[in-house]
Amino acid sequence: MAVIAALLLSPDQGLPVPDPAAAARVIADRFTPAELSQAGDYRSWGRLIGVATLITQFAALGFLAFWRGGPMRRMLERLGRRPLVGAQAVGAGISLVLALVDLPFNVAAWKLGRDYGLISQALGPRLFDWLLSALITMVPAALGALIAMALWRRLRGRFWIAASALIAVWAVVTTWLWPVVVAPIFNDFEPLPAGPARSEVLRLADRAGVEVGEVYVVDASRRSSTVNAYVNGIGSSKRVVIYDNAIRDLTPAEFSALIAHELGHVEADDLRRGLTFALLVIPLGVLFVQMATGAVMCRNGDDPRGPALVPVLALWMTLAVFVLQVPGNALSRQVEAKADRFSVSLTGDPQGLVDLQVGLAKANLSDVDPPSLWQFLFGTHPSTLDRIAIAEGAKVSVRNES
Numbered sequence: 001m002a003v004i005a006a007l008l009l010s011p012d013q014g015l016p017v018p019d020p021a022a023a024a025r026v027i028a029d030r031f032t033p034a035e036l037s038q039a040g041d042y043r044s045w046g047r048l049i050g051v052a053t054l055i056t057q058f059a060a061l062g063f064l065a066f067w068r069g070g071p072m073r074r075m076l077e078r079l080g081r082r083p084l085v086g087a088q089a090v091g092a093g094i095s096l097v098l099a100l101v102d103l104p105f106n107v108a109a110w111k112l113g114r115d116y117g118l119i120s121q122a123l124g125p126r127l128f129d130w131l132l133s134a135l136i137t138m139v140p141a142a143l144g145a146l147i148a149m150a151l152w153r154r155l156r157g158r159f160w161i162a163a164s165a166l167i168a169v170w171a172v173v174t175t176w177l178w179p180v181v182v183a184p185i186f187n188d189f190e191p192l193p194a195g196p197a198r199s200e201v202l203r204l205a206d207r208a209g210v211e212v213g214e215v216y217v218v219d220a221s222r223r224s225s226t227v228n229a230y231v232n233g234i235g236s237s238k239r240v241v242i243y244d245n246a247i248r249d250l251t252p253a254e255f256s257a258l259i260a261h262e263l264g265h266v267e268a269d270d271l272r273r274g275l276t277f278a279l280l281v282i283p284l285g286v287l288f289v290q291m292a293t294g295a296v297m298c299r300n301g302d303d304p305r306g307p308a309l310v311p312v313l314a315l316w317m318t319l320a321v322f323v324l325q326v327p328g329n330a331l332s333r334q335v336e337a338k339a340d341r342f343s344v345s346l347t348g349d350p351q352g353l354v355d356l357q358v359g360l361a362k363a364n365l366s367d368v369d370p371p372s373l374w375q376f377l378f379g380t381h382p383s384t385l386d387r388i389a390i391a392e393g394a395k396v397s398v399r400n401e402s
């Protein structure tokens with residue numbers, strides 16, 4: 001108890017030092033070579049599909065931004081007669097093109113997941129989800145294009161200030177509304193019924209002294225066998241969401257470690273931290289987008305007040321998001337490591353966290369030690385190896401202090 005209290009009261013002094021050697025031993029003990037190579041194959045194919053998707057999306061956007069052949073020129077000219085309506089059509093069109101370009105990779109990812117027993121959804125419902133999200137995405141794309149066009153025509157050099165402010169408001173509002181409006185379109189969310197799972201969540205929340213909001217269970221098993229839980233929403237929509245798979249498949253110690261990790265996010269207000277990071281980098285990104293867009297439109301000979309703005313803007317915005325995600329992911333990995341340390345300090349059971357990481361890696365076919373460039377660019381969480389190292393390190397500090 002003293003260890004837990006000390007860790008809780010002085011997280012800086014109590015920080016366990018990760019133990020990578022112990023983590024490597026855990027992995028050698030708990031995974032068979034066959035399991036490791038199966039997960040490695042699955043993830044290699046997954047990375048290949050991911051990179052191919054990214055390259056194709058950028059190629060499509062680059063084509064729309066730079067190609068000014070006859071048909072494109074005529075279409076932009078026709079749409080330019082009513083630029084605000086034209087911009088909406090172009091915005092929705094780009095969103096549709098990107099969804100269509102994504103379709104073969106989406107099906108490939110589905111096939112891969114089915115082959116490795118990770119995806120339970122049949123192809124029909126998967127395509128229905130794809131269609132639904134393609135249609136839904138067209139709405140904000142059209143709206144965004146309309147607003148961008150109106151601001152660009154009115155403000156020019158000061159476009160980035162107004163656009164940054166609007167994107168910031170959009171980020172806050174979607175964080176608030178996503179769990180209540182969008183997520184329920186794709187899944188069923190039920191308040192977690194009374195029982196051992198709910199009691200454990202409330203017990204840990206009470207011990208951590210955090211206000212969790214409502215606790216929901218989501219029917220994730222409808223799509224896949226992956227195990228997870230997450231915290232989202234802000235203010236009145238704040239909630240902890242647990243996959244039904246997690247309640248069904250995890251041992252009590254693993255379940256406690258998972259919930260304590262999520263409570264770590266609530267306690268440290270990590271959603272707000274993520275939003276703050278976004279709000280800080282958005283103006284920087286939008287200023288770059290404005291300058292690059294102006295330069296390309298000038299080079300293309302586009303009407304500076306016409307809807308040709310939209311594809312050029314879309315290309316640079318996508319690039320800016322991609323680049324800014326790299327430091328964003330670095331922050332996310334730190335936040336996740338901190339939530340893991342919080343989990344150990346709350347449950348006082350590092351072994352529960354080790355077992356959870358081993359179980360998650362097996363159930364989700366995670367690459368326990370992914371290529372470092374991939375991890376640097378896309379890793380939102382520390383690797384399984386690093387997370388086990390954190391838990392093993394915590395064991396050493398629990399032993400030393402007791």
Ligand SMILES: [Zn+2]
Binds near residue numbers: 265336339
């Ligand atoms: Zn987390």
